[in-house]
Amino acid sequence: MNRTTILKxxxxxxxxLLAIPFAGGTFILSMSWTPLLFMFALHTITLIFSIKDKQxxxxxxxxxxxxxxxxxxIVGWIMHTITALVLLIDASVETKN
Structure with a gap:
C-alpha cells in the first residue's frame, strides 16, 4: 500500500468521524473550527501526494x-458524509489493486 492510499x-x-451526528459538530464547535482547518491541510497534502503518485x-x-x-x-454533516464515502471507496479500490 502506497502513501496516497494510506492518506486516503x-x-x-x-x-x-466528523460526520457523526451531534458528536462531530460538537467536536468542531468545541475546538473553534480548528478540525476543519486541520482537515483542509490534510486533504491538501493528500492531493499533492496523489498528483505526485499519478493517482x-x-x-x-x-x-x-x-x-x-x-x-x-446540516450541509456540513451531509458533505462530511459524502466526502468520507468517496475517500473510503477510492482507498478500498486502490487497496484491492
Missing amino acids: WVTGISEG FSSGSILGMITSFIGAIP
Whole structure:
C-alpha cells in the first residue's frame, strides 16, 4: 500500500468521524473550527501526494470544499458524509489493486 492510499484511508476515516451526528459538530464547535482547518491541510497534502503518485484524488478536492462548507450545520454533516464515502471507496479500490 502506497502513501496516497494510506492518506486516503486516514482522511476518509477522519471525515467519517466528523460526520457523526451531534458528536462531530460538537467536536468542531468545541475546538473553534480548528478540525476543519486541520482537515483542509490534510486533504491538501493528500492531493499533492496523489498528483505526485499519478493517482488523482477527487475525494481530496471534495474534502477541501467540505472543510469550508463544514461550518454550516446540516450541509456540513451531509458533505462530511459524502466526502468520507468517496475517500473510503477510492482507498478500498486502490487497496484491492
